[in-house]
Amino acid sequence: MLTIYTALLYFLQPLIWIRLWLRGRKSSSYRQRWGERYGFCTEKVKTKGILLHAVSVGETLTAIPLIRELNHRYPALPIVITTMTPTGSDLAISLLGETVSHVYLPYDLPGVMSRFFNVTCPKVVIVMETELWPNMITLLYTRRIPLIIANARLSERSARLYKKFDTFTKCLLQRITLVAAQSIEDGERFIELGLKRSQLVVTGSLKFDVSVMPELIAKAMQLRSQWILNNRSIWIAASTHKGEEKIILNAHCKLLKRFPDLLLILVPRHPERFSSVSCLTKQHNLHYILRSNGQIPSEHTQVVIGDTMGELMLFYAISDIAFVGGSLVKHGGHNPLEPAAHTIPVLMGPYTFNFKEVCKLLQQGSALITVTDAESLNHQITVLLTDASYRLNSGLYAWNVLHKNKGALRHLLNLIDPYLVQGDH
Numbered sequence: 001m002l003t004i005y006t007a008l009l010y011f012l013q014p015l016i017w018i019r020l021w022l023r024g025r026k027s028s029s030y031r032q033r034w035g036e037r038y039g040f041c042t043e044k045v046k047t048k049g050i051l052l053h054a055v056s057v058g059e060t061l062t063a064i065p066l067i068r069e070l071n072h073r074y075p076a077l078p079i080v081i082t083t084m085t086p087t088g089s090d091l092a093i094s095l096l097g098e099t100v101s102h103v104y105l106p107y108d109l110p111g112v113m114s115r116f117f118n119v120t121c122p123k124v125v126i127v128m129e130t131e132l133w134p135n136m137i138t139l140l141y142t143r144r145i146p147l148i149i150a151n152a153r154l155s156e157r158s159a160r161l162y163k164k165f166d167t168f169t170k171c172l173l174q175r176i177t178l179v180a181a182q183s184i185e186d187g188e189r190f191i192e193l194g195l196k197r198s199q200l201v202v203t204g205s206l207k208f209d210v211s212v213m214p215e216l217i218a219k220a221m222q223l224r225s226q227w228i229l230n231n232r233s234i235w236i237a238a239s240t241h242k243g244e245e246k247i248i249l250n251a252h253c254k255l256l257k258r259f260p261d262l263l264l265i266l267v268p269r270h271p272e273r274f275s276s277v278s279c280l281t282k283q284h285n286l287h288y289i290l291r292s293n294g295q296i297p298s299e300h301t302q303v304v305i306g307d308t309m310g311e312l313m314l315f316y317a318i319s320d321i322a323f324v325g326g327s328l329v330k331h332g333g334h335n336p337l338e339p340a341a342h343t344i345p346v347l348m349g350p351y352t353f354n355f356k357e358v359c360k361l362l363q364q365g366s367a368l369i370t371v372t373d374a375e376s377l378n379h380q381i382t383v384l385l386t387d388a389s390y391r392l393n394s395g396l397y398a399w400n401v402l403h404k405n406k407g408a409l410r411h412l413l414n415l416i417d418p419y420l421v422q423g424d425h
Contacts, residue, residue: 001168005134009109016107026272029086036104039115045101046078050420051122053105054081056088057269058334059128061312062151064095065211065409066126071099073413074420080120087271087309094310108133117143124419126150130158134172141175146419149179150412151206152186155353159189170194177419180412182206183357201415207358208402209409210341212317220317226296232261233320233385238312239269239334240325244349245277247328249284249303250374255381256302262385263297265315267306269325269334274307281305316342320391321384323347323377326354336362340398345384345391347371361405367397 017034024031036044050070054060060083070079081092082105092102106112113136124146130153140147154162162169173179173195181187182205190200227234237248245266252264268277274290281288281303288303289295291311297304306315316322322339324346326332332354336346340362347369352359362368369384371377384391 001165002134002138006110009107013107023272027086029089032086033104037106038109039106039112039119041103041116042119044103045080045120047119047121048123049078049080050074050124050126051080051082051120052126052128053131054083054088054092054128055105055131056083056085057091060088060091060095061335061338062206063128065209066150066206066412067096067100069409069413070416073417077123077420080122090271090309108135110135110139113139117145124148124416126416130154132162132172134168137172137175146177147175148177148416148419151203151408152179152181152190153183154181154186154189154193156189159193162193166194174199178415180408180415182408185357201411203411203415204405204408205358206408206412207335207337207355208405208407210335210337210402212313212341216313216317220314223314224318227263227318232263233259234263234265234318235321235323235381236265236267236315236319236339237323238265238267238306238315238325238339240267240277241269241329241331242273243329244325245280247374247377248323249281249286251377251381252286252303253284254374254378255385258382259385261299263301264303265306265319266303267312267315267325271307271309274305278305278307313338313341316344319344321345321347321381323371327351328371328373333359336368336398337402340367340395340402343395343399345369345394346398347377347380362398362401365397365401365404367394367401369394 020030052063052067054063067079079100081100081102083089083092084105089102106116117139122145125140126148129151130149137147170193173193176199179190179195179200180203181200184202187200187202191197255262268274286302287300288305289297289301290305290307292307316339322344324334324336326334328349330351333348333352336348336355337358339346346367350370350372359368369380371380
């Protein structure tokens with residue numbers, strides 16, 4: 001089965017190049033650094049340390065507290081971060097800078113992966129969530145390099161897909177050193193696919209260990225003092241997808257009739273959409289500025305488009321209310337715990353299957369407000385802006401749910417520690 005998988009991957013390479021080139025029309029980053037995708041990265045990485053893979057933006061954000069803590073605990077060990085997308089790459093570089101090395105994870109071809117691990121020589125490899133690359137897993141197993149799947153989740157749908165390759169999946173899973181699952185349900189799905197119980201630990205979700213750094217608070221206080229004119233209110237629509245911005249802008253137009261000084265921070269999920277979202281905002285006859293221009297909103301500014309990388313937590317910190325995108329369209333939603341960390345009310349659409357357990361806990365704690373369209377979004381934000389007590393309590397409930405479920409980070413670090421201590425002897 002591994003031979004068939006590898007042959008298919010070789011066969012698909014020309015199509016992958018075409019896809020990268022076509023995506024490069026919207027974002028030139030896709031046409032750059034192709035050598036890294038084939039393991040050529042000698043000049044870019046430090047060796048014999050920790051390798052952590054976070055496929056894109058969401059996984060990278062979740063990994064940030066873990067990376068910072070690993071840096072703190074093992075200052076002598078270099079950390080290499082790999083991603084698959086330019087947005088994940090930009091985020092890792094903007095948030096972590098020189099404290100880590102960053103390259104793209106190469107394609108899962110045997111020679112390519114071998115070249116990559118010859119260069120990086122990691123003591124341990126940590127993969128965020130569930131990225132199961134057969135040749136990588138086999139190579140690490142052969143070289144006796146520990147592989148930990150951190151914050152692992154496995155949906156019923158994914159489990160059914162893996163089940164179709166029953167024997168192959170079982171063989172792969174048993175070559176993984178440790179799976180640190182988000183929930184008992186996730187863990188049981190791994191067991192059903194062939195993982196041994198001795199390889200599984202349920203740690204809870206790392207997403208609850210989102211942290212607000214003191215330097216972020218200081219930066220937010222400074223930014224808010226610059227942006228607030230006559231103590232105006234700010235709401236944010238974060239990580240939005242195609243189809244959502246129109247709903248959000250329609251709601252904002254209605255809100256402005258009642259709250260004329262209300263400011264919206266609109267943050268599209270993908271950089272290649274910044275331009276189209278700017279055009280859409282213009283079509284709604286709204287006065288907007290781009291964050292990347294460095295302008296300070298005037299009293300006439302109605303929308304700030306967040307077209308920068310790595311500033312989402314800063315935007316949450318200066319906002320009074322947060323709508324989390326990917327949830328009004330069938331994308332599955334993004335992380336509602338990031339605004340919860342700032343003690344502000346959290347609104348989402350009905351499509352939250354990417355964060356099913358998290359949203360369930362928030363709902364049980366009266367900490368998630370569900371909206372379905374521009375009308376309900378307008379209504380809920382109106383209620384929050386006119387009822388200060390309700391607004392403050394909603395934010396506090398969200399913060400309580402977040403803090404009640406912390407602890408996965410400490411648990412995971414304790415699991416990683418023996419592999420790094422062994423590596424030092």
